[in-house]
Amino acid sequence: MTDTTAQLQACERRIEETSAQIAKVLASDIQGYPDRELQRRFLTHSEVAGSITDAALKKLRTDAGALGADLADRVVDTLADQALWTALLDAGSEVPGGKEFRSIAPVWAALGFIDADFEELASAAGLHDDRDPAGYAPPRRFVDRLYLPTLVETMLRELANLANLRVAASAEAEAETRDSLSARWAAAAPDE
Numbered sequence: 001m002t003d004t005t006a007q008l009q010a011c012e013r014r015i016e017e018t019s020a021q022i023a024k025v026l027a028s029d030i031q032g033y034p035d036r037e038l039q040r041r042f043l044t045h046s047e048v049a050g051s052i053t054d055a056a057l058k059k060l061r062t063d064a065g066a067l068g069a070d071l072a073d074r075v076v077d078t079l080a081d082q083a084l085w086t087a088l089l090d091a092g093s094e095v096p097g098g099k100e101f102r103s104i105a106p107v108w109a110a111l112g113f114i115d116a117d118f119e120e121l122a123s124a125a126g127l128h129d130d131r132d133p134a135g136y137a138p139p140r141r142f143v144d145r146l147y148l149p150t151l152v153e154t155m156l157r158e159l160a161n162l163a164n165l166r167v168a169a170s171a172e173a174e175a176e177t178r179d180s181l182s183a184r185w186a187a188a189a190p191d192e
Helices: 003-044 054-079 105-110 113-124 148-187
Strands: none
Touching (some): 003 054, 003 113, 054 113
């Protein structure tokens, strides 16, 4: 095993570990997201809130709790796919910098079900999104003693490192192939 291969494997392990931590933070936050956001909308839209019966409100909160648990499980399952994290590199895209989770476009797009499922529940109750920008916002606070922006920064740094290591591994493989072919050429010299 070459040094570059060992570095590649170590980098891939760090990406896997970081993605698991990101999934943990998001799952924990998303578990309570439907109830939190519905409460915010309920208190903000008093005209709509006044028309919701107590029984309907209780059912809405029960449905929000069930949705939160389902979304959390789906987030963990979705983010466990390591190919999702390296999709930027596989597409030849440059790794963005910063700490913004939404900048990891393939991963953010794969989580589109969060808003779709939540908005279906909220819209049925007449509680529409009035935020700008609309939709789920990844947490910018500590969740389970982990801080998502720092994890994202780590992930982006590791993805950039992985891209560089892949280039180095490819160059090493090309050099080995060239050396092997050169040796074969020299060995095939006609007898004199």
